[in-house]
Amino acid sequence: MPSTTATTPQGSAASLSHGLKQRHLSMIALGGVIGAGLFVGSGAGIAAAGPSIVLAYTLSGLLVMLVMRMLGEMSAAYPSSGSFSAHAERAIGPWAGFTAGWSFWVLLCTAVGLEGIGAAKIVTGWLPGTPEWAWVALFMLVFCATNLAAVKNFGEFEFWFAALKVGAIGLFLVLGVLAIAGVLPGTHSPGTANLTGRGGFFPGGGEGLVVGLLASVFAYGGLETVTIAAAESEDPVRGVASAVRTAMWRIGLFYIGSMAVIVTLVPWDSKAVVEKGPYVAALDELGIPGAGQLMNVVVLVALLSAMNANVYGSSRIAYSLVARGLGPQALGRVSSGVPRIAVLVSCLFGFGCVLLSHWRPDDVFPWLLNMIGAVVLVVWTLVAVSHLRLRRSRSFPVLTWAALAGMAAILVLMARDPDTRVQLYATGAMTLVLAGVGYARQRALSVASV
Structure with missing residues (x-):
């Protein structure tokens, strides 16, 4: 792929700033994968798969590494705040960029609300009687203000958030390995009893492994943010390549x-x-005093970090879509290097999801959650197809085809599982609607230009 430099997107009066440093990108890449999916969501996967959750995370981790390798290569060649959306437009067509970008924007904005709800639940556990929505509103105001300011503020927030998460995971792994080895004072090594007893390594059988695999796939969401942020770094080409490379092997260590x-x-x-x-x-099993509550603090930080990153990511995706003529022009206005209208709209959408969880918890809110359930797989598929088309003049890309086969297998597994089938169909419906709108726009513009 030919290397290019980031340019001011067509249709925007001003360009984004370049205030992110290499240390920001590196920590965004690491912190992006250490979120609620790992700290909280992995519990459901363990309950379903048992010890085979390790195999589930290994298989899905290999898939994520392939996707990030492709995305990192394309982002280094074509730096853009639109990341995979811009690559899909370049490789497949405007309708594909429209579909990938707006579906991911809905995902990120909804995730902002969900992470705010999760963070508020932790705080209300410490301060009973305080309303959850008020805490979410406070978090939203803080991160909205952070993202309305210069991008370096977002970078600094994520740098320290990620540093805390990485440090906590590192300490957890050290304590865990010492306890397993039987050298941690006050603990007794469990040996392999929990791995081979209670139904063995596959207590849930193949179905349990499938549930764990699906849970692990969606827990890896968040790495894409670093390729979005790369366009605002001092050296986009070198920055994204280094950040993705270091993040890939650490995925295995942390997850x-x-x-x-x-x-x-x-x-x-x-x-x-x-x-x-x-x-x-x-x-708690290790009996370390106060360790459980300390981990709750880390989980809270992880949720707030994810909120911050998703407000950033959603605003930049919206900005890029508008700059490429794929959205309402108002969202593309840039002030002091920041797309502030896009930040505000993304925050409002996220808080709207929070209100829906209170007002319509039995119909509208579950429908929204199902609609975004498989968006990550849609985006990953478009990344792989884009990579194939942009590399078509080179040798046969075996790893890209392997990634596509893995995604197809996951989609089949989702269709077979009653709990995930609804998510697959709801996401499929949203994707088809967006693709239809995007294609209609593309045809209309093509006719108008003749």
């Missing part, structure tokens, strides 16, 4: 290593794994 430690220390069918979260359950 797969954590799952291995947890299922070795804690019985997979312990209620605490789901009720308290797997990390808190593991630390």
